[in-house]
């Protein structure tokens with residue numbers, strides 16, 4: 358495993374990490390979660406990602422039970438939660454969502470209970486909250502850190518401007534600002550990381566824990582001939598995700614990538630994830646998996662990345678043609 362410093366912090370995260378969105382509680386039970394987290398940990402993964410909204414709190418409950426059973430040295434891994442969406446779904450009342458001091462504090466306390474831990478290594482603002490003053494959010498995160506309940510705080514899918522505004526507030530009042538962002542990043546979704554955040558990386562510095570490195574599985578090639586049973590796009594309630602990704606032009610690109618992966622003798626999934634971690638602005642790519650074979654294949658992306666030289670990267674660009682166009686002179 359390779360470890361990278363999370364942006365401008367001393368925290369080292371494994372370049373491959375493991376997350377629970379969709380899978381925990383909805384698709385897999387405690388025994389599979391136990392097996393997958395065990396495989397990840399044994400391969401050197403030291404970051405496990407979660408959120409209050411995943412399976413409406415049940416994903417954190419499941420991860421908490423597994424962590425308790427594993428009884429790994431708490432100093433050997435990091436665990437996160439994210440607040441914004443609440444965990445009561447349609448039953449959410451005012452103050453049970455968002456980034457107010459009240460919700461952030463309560464969401465943190467609830468996540469600690471569900472995960473059965475004394476502190477969160479990372480605590481993310483899962484989306485920007487357009488209704489809460491940024492000062493309140495930064496102060497609330499700073500206080501959670503002062504109380505020892507959170508070690509580092511970050512954002513997810515914030516704009517570059519919102520992140521810089523949080524830094525401005527932190528600098529103004531001498532508070533701890535955000536040190537990490539969790540954006541989507543994969544071969545088909547590149548703008549935030551490769552364009553919008555460029556200035557943030559250069560000025561205040563920022564780690565990234567990128568999500569959906571396989572575009573929910575599309576970039577494994579598994580959907581090239583339709584939707585297999587027991588796959589994410591076939592799940593009830595996930596039509597929005599299927600509609601987002603199952604598009605002819607995207608499937609054409611994925612099929613093109615499949616040919617290249619074949620030539621290189623690596624799997625599509627390993628090549629797609631390998632491509633993500635070749636970007637030095639990626640601290641860690643969060644893997645998702647519903648079975649052992651998938652996770653093992655995805656963990657092999659470190660070896661795949663080693664085989665991907667400039668010529669291969671150029672071939673990939675020619676196939677996907679998704680590189681953001683930046684101004685040149």
Ligand SMILES: NC(=O)c1ccc[n+]([C@@H]2O[C@H](COP(=O)([O-])OP(=O)(O)OC[C@H]3O[C@@H](n4cnc5c(N)ncnc54)[C@H](OP(=O)(O)O)[C@@H]3O)[C@@H](O)[C@H]2O)c1
Pocket residue numbers: 375376377378379380384406407483513514539540567568569570571572573574575577579587588589590626643644645646647648650651652654655
């Ligand atoms: N901050 C945010 O807003 C946000 C949003 C989304 C995710 N996340 C985080 O990022 C993590 C990863 O995201 P993700 O789950 O969307 O990642 P992903 O890698 O894009 O998709 C993972 C899913 O693809 C399928 N898959 C994975 N490896 C495969 C392989 N080798 N062959 C075939 N199918 C494979 C599995 O689903 P099936 O077996 O069901 O097909 C698996 O659950 C999440 O767990 C969560 O922690 C954060």
